[in-house]
Amino acid sequence: MLNTISAQASQGGDTLGSILQIVYLFSFLIFMFYGQKFQTWMMLREIEGAVIRLRIIRDEAKKLTIGAIQEFGNKGTDPTPRIEHFLEYFMIMPASLDPAGIVPKIDHVVNVRDKRFKSEVALLAPVANEVQKNNLEGVLEVAIGLNLIYRVVNHFYLMGKKTMSLYVIMQIQMQLPLVMQLAQAYNAALKAFAEGQPIGDGAGALVAAKLMVGHANRELAKDIVASDIDFEGRKLIVLKSKGPGATVGKPGEAVEKIVEVVRNNPEGGQVAMVVMIDAASKFEGEKSGETSEGVGAAIGGTGVEQFEIEAVATKYGIPVHAVIVKESIEESVAPMTKDISDGTNVALARVKRIILEDTKEGEAVIVAGIGNTVGIGQ
Numbered sequence: 001m002l003n004t005i006s007a008q009a010s011q012g013g014d015t016l017g018s019i020l021q022i023v024y025l026f027s028f029l030i031f032m033f034y035g036q037k038f039q040t041w042m043m044l045r046e047i048e049g050a051v052i053r054l055r056i057i058r059d060e061a062k063k064l065t066i067g068a069i070q071e072f073g074n075k076g077t078d079p080t081p082r083i084e085h086f087l088e089y090f091m092i093m094p095a096s097l098d099p100a101g102i103v104p105k106i107d108h109v110v111n112v113r114d115k116r117f118k119s120e121v122a123l124l125a126p127v128a129n130e131v132q133k134n135n136l137e138g139v140l141e142v143a144i145g146l147n148l149i150y151r152v153v154n155h156f157y158l159m160g161k162k163t164m165s166l167y168v169i170m171q172i173q174m175q176l177p178l179v180m181q182l183a184q185a186y187n188a189a190l191k192a193f194a195e196g197q198p199i200g201d202g203a204g205a206l207v208a209a210k211l212m213v214g215h216a217n218r219e220l221a222k223d224i225v226a227s228d229i230d231f232e233g234r235k236l237i238v239l240k241s242k243g244p245g246a247t248v249g250k251p252g253e254a255v256e257k258i259v260e261v262v263r264n265n266p267e268g269g270q271v272a273m274v275v276m277i278d279a280a281s282k283f284e285g286e287k288s289g290e291t292s293e294g295v296g297a298a299i300g301g302t303g304v305e306q307f308e309i310e311a312v313a314t315k316y317g318i319p320v321h322a323v324i325v326k327e328s329i330e331e332s333v334a335p336m337t338k339d340i341s342d343g344t345n346v347a348l349a350r351v352k353r354i355i356l357e358d359t360k361e362g363e364a365v366i367v368a369g370i371g372n373t374v375g376i377g378q
Contacts, residue, residue, distance in 0.1 A: 040166050043173045047157045050176055054150040057187050062087065065143040068194045069136060072125035079124050086120060086140065087147045107304045117141075131196070134245025138193035138374060142333075146186050153179060182329060189333035193246055198336040198375035203325040204277040204298075205376050206336075206344045207351065208240035208369025220257060223249035231352070233361030237262075239368050246374035251299065252308030255366055259312050262364050272363035274313060274320045275351050278370035279340075282326035289343030290326045293350055298322035299370045309368075319358070323350050336375075 062083070069079050091113050094105035121128070121136045128136060153172055160169035172179070192199050198206065215227040219242065226239040237258050241249035259271050278298040282288060297309040297320055313320045325343045355365050 043169045051154050051157050058146050058150040061143045061146045061190050065139050069124045072128035103307045106302050131245035134247050135193050138246030142186050142190045149183050185330035185333050192335045196375050200327045200331040200336050200340050201279050201371045202376050203279040203344050204370040205240045205373040207277045207348050208238050209376050211238045221250045221254040223247040224254040235364045237366050241373040243373035243376045248372050251368050252305035255309050256312045272359045274366045276368045277323045280324035288327050289339035291347045293323045323347050
């Protein structure tokens with residue numbers, strides 16, 4: 001009896017093992033022939049979800065933009081068609097095959113674009129004042145950015161779905177976390193510009209504004225104001241973009257003008273140093289609001305302003321020092337956090353220390369607070 005039961009159990013075990021082997025072999029064959037298609041399908045599903053989220057963010061941004069502009073527009077006029085048309089506005093950078101003279105070309109293209117934005121906002125919101133118009137320009141900029149992100153991701157999704165090419169799909173799937181991070185940051189920036197709140201990118205401008213408190217200022221270049229300050233026997237020329245509207249101005253042009261004015265002063269002398277303060281991307285693991293210092297022109301953008309500052313500094317042998325306030329990509333365009341605000345106090349102390357240690361009494365120093373000055377006066 002026991003031998004019979006044992007034999008049946010052994011036979012059942014062999015049968016189960018055979019079934020498992022067949023299932024394993026069948027699964028192996030399926031994944032060998034269809035594994036890549038299954039992986040492609042999974043990636044497409046992930047991208048499809050991102051496209052849906054981006055479409056929602058883009059549409060909400062469009063509604064907020066329309067609402068913000070309607071507040072200052074002509075009553076009874078619907079700006080929606082014109083805004084939808086303007087959301088696909090683009091800028092073509094100059095040809096760089098022959099790099100000689102490319103900086104003035106870029107500057108010209110950017111100036112034309114800025115002028116076009118200002119005229120568009122003036123047309124859409126005729127009753128808005130200068131600060132409100134600058135903020136509305138920022139709102140339009142962000143809405144255009146969100147629309148572009150959605151269009152690019154949707155393009156790769158549809159191309160991948162059409163071709164079922166793993167390599168087409170992987171191009172966007174691998175970058176999707178960073179793309180979505182950027183989209184969320186832009187979404188936060190939209191509300192900041194609409195409500196006139198300071199953003200993380202304004203850290204440098206805030207440092208300059210703290211130095212300028214209680215001092216008269218004058219407009220020195222396009223959307224740039226400057227104040228003359230006496231500090232421990234040094235003459236500081238502190239500049240920042242004109243607030244509290246959303247502007248970045250032309251700090252390169254301003255630095256150039258200051259250097260030439262000081263050198264042409266009948267009393268003689270020259271600019272002994274340029275100190276620039278700006279926000280900069282932090283590494284993962286670093287705390288937002290931490291500061292670092294170094295040398296070089298701390299400024300982003302198209303490179304035109306950086307080129308102009310470097311050119312005049314090189315021409316006259318002026319050292320350029322930089323102090324940065326660290327923050328994430330999201331924090332740079334989102335409303336300014338307490339950590340970043342506190343970091344500007346540390347940055348200000350570093351600027352003062354650099355000036356005292358590396359310059360002498362009677363010398364002139366340019367202090368340039370770089371960044372978007374939305375919500376920050378002077």
